[in-house]
Amino acid sequence: xxxxxxxxxxxxxxxxxxxALPVPTPAAPAPIPAPATALPTDYDYNNAAKQQxxxxxxxxxxxxxxxxxxxxxxxxxSTRHLTDGHVVSIEFIEAxxxxxxxxxxxxxxxxxxxxxxxQGFVTLKQEKAPMKKVMEMMLAAGGYRYKEMDGYIxxxxxxxxxxxxxxxxxxxxxxxxxxxxxxxxxxxxxxxAKLVKANDDNSTLAITADPVVLQRIVAxxxxxxxxxxxxxxxxxxxxxxxxxxxxxxxxxxSSNSGILASPVNRKAIGFEGTExxxxxxxxxxxxxLRIESLVDIGEAKIWAAPKVLTSNGKKANISVKSIETFxxxxxxxxYLQVETKNFESGVSMMITPKVASDGxxxxxxxxxxxxxIEMAGEAQTTGERLPVLTSRAISTNVTMQNNETLxxxxxxxxxxxxxxxxxxxxxxxxxxxxxxxxxxxRETRDLLIFISPRVIKDKNLKLE
Numbered sequence: 387x388x389x390x391x392x393x394x395x396x397x398x399x400x401x402x403x404x405x406a407l408p409v410p411t412p413a414a415p416a417p418i419p420a421p422a423t424a425l426p427t428d429y430d431y432n433n434a435a436k437q438q439x440x441x442x443x444x445x446x447x448x449x450x451x452x453x454x455x456x457x458x459x460x461x462x463x464s465t466r467h468l469t470d471g472h473v474v475s476i477e478f479i480e481a482x483x484x485x486x487x488x489x490x491x492x493x494x495x496x497x498x499x500x501x502x503x504x505q506g507f508v509t510l511k512q513e514k515a516p517m518k519k520v521m522e523m524m525l526a527a528g529g530y531r532y533k534e535m536d537g538y539i540x541x542x543x544x545x546x547x548x549x550x551x552x553x554x555x556x557x558x559x560x561x562x563x564x565x566x567x568x569x570x571x572x573x574x575x576x577x578x579a580k581l582v583k584a585n586d587d588n589s590t591l592a593i594t595a596d597p598v599v600l601q602r603i604v605a606x607x608x609x610x611x612x613x614x615x616x617x618x619x620x621x622x623x624x625x626x627x628x629x630x631x632x633x634x635x636x637x638x639x640s641s642n643s644g645i646l647a648s649p650v651n652r653k654a655i656g657f658e659g660t661e662x663x664x665x666x667x668x669x670x671x672x673x674x675l676r677i678e679s680l681v682d683i684g685e686a687k688i689w690a691a692p693k694v695l696t697s698n699g700k701k702a703n704i705s706v707k708s709i710e711t712f713x714x715x716x717x718x719x720x721y722l723q724v725e726t727k728n729f730e731s732g733v734s735m736m737i738t739p740k741v742a743s744d745g746x747x748x749x750x751x752x753x754x755x756x757x758x759i760e761m762a763g764e765a766q767t768t769g770e771r772l773p774v775l776t777s778r779a780i781s782t783n784v785t786m787q788n789n790e791t792l793x794x795x796x797x798x799x800x801x802x803x804x805x806x807x808x809x810x811x812x813x814x815x816x817x818x819x820x821x822x823x824x825x826x827x828r829e830t831r832d833l834l835i836f837i838s839p840r841v842i843k844d845k846n847l848k849l850e
Contacts, residue, residue, distance in 0.1 A: 472517035497538040622836040630685035707732030755779040
């Protein structure tokens with residue numbers, strides 16, 4: 387059935403001025419044999435279809451000229467494609483795609499230029515099908531694309547560097563919500579990463595690619611840029627006496643003692659010496675009451691109990707420190723010289739939690755340091771002892787389950803104190819030195835660091 391002018395305009399979704407467009411009567415097409423009559427073997431379907439298509443175009447131009455429509459408003463009608471009006475019949479079975487396009491070019495008398503990257507095989511059978519449809523089917527398997535040039539068709543790869551394909555490319559700018567642009571770029575496949583530019587300073591990703599590839603890259607970026615899991619890290623630093631530790635039933639390397647849940651092999655992790663030891667205990671909450679009871683009787687002291695919320699794979703820096711100023715007195719009694727010195731004490735550490743797909747949590751603990759100040763140095767001219775800053779540090783890497791508690795211990799602290807005993811009335815000055823006695827007391831205490839990671843499910847959780 388011939389395509390009339392008005393039908394042609396609607397099919398191409400073209401806009402015309404509000405005019406009365408007469409429908410011209412196209413010239414009679416070349417006679418086509420009746421269905422009952424066998425078609426001649428040399429009948430040229432392509433030529434007949436193309437002639438009919440051109441006649442429709444000519445009819446539209448004649449109608450526009452009759453209404454005195456300026457040529458600038460007739461430009462829409464000149465949009466013709468090399469594939470217009472071509473009908474082809476092909477049958478390829480595991481044919482080389484380059485040879486297949488050569489055959490297609492012979493049928494349509496349209497030259498095809500293929501880039502070197504266009505390789506592969508094609509299997510396809512079509513009868514009297516539009517050339518554009520056939521060509522798109524042949525290109526689909528390899529993800530190739532085409533562009534009509536001046537009298538020929540250029541075929542290339544989807545990411546072709548050929549400037550001829552640049553006018554088909556589009557650019558989209560994205561702002562990730564959770565990950566850095568550079569982190570997303572590192573996770574994209576190499577095939578797509580080269581089409582993306584990342585800028586961490588303004589948190590943007592710029593993608594330039596063909597529409598189909600662009601949509602795929604955007605989908606991949608959205609899949610990668612997911613909210614990471616949130617992990618609560620609860621830390622408790624306790625100074626505990628040897629007696630209190632025995633009361634709690636803590637024996638570092640025995641699996642049958644007290645509240646010990648699952649001991650860690652120190653050889654496997656590289657802690658053979660006495661610098662520190664560690665173990666896994668039950669959740670931190672069940673220890674709190676026992677530690678608080680020891681604090682009440684002076685057998686333990688809580689140095690710090692910070693909490694911090696961090697993302698999976700992100701480093702958390704925990705630092706609870708104080709600076710104390712002490713007077714340092716020197717010189718003879720008559721000419722005392724006093725200067726001050728600052729001492730920083732407290733707790734600091736860097737913890738990086740990583741949640742595995744099976745729910746296990748790997749903790750990378752760097753430089754877990756505890757610094758304490760004791761007035762246990764040499765006696766000054768005034769009789770007061772000099773302050774002594776003691777610092778203990780440990781680093782480790784351990785895997786544990788959600789809500790388990792890691793305990794780092796073995797950071798021993800030996801404290802010395804002196805008791806003076808004297809005869810009543812002779813307890814001062816030289817007489818005390820002659821008749822009195824001094825007794826030194828040594829107390830061994832242990833610094834324990836409890837670390838309990840917990841994966842947060844409630845997004846509305848607030849730190850208390």
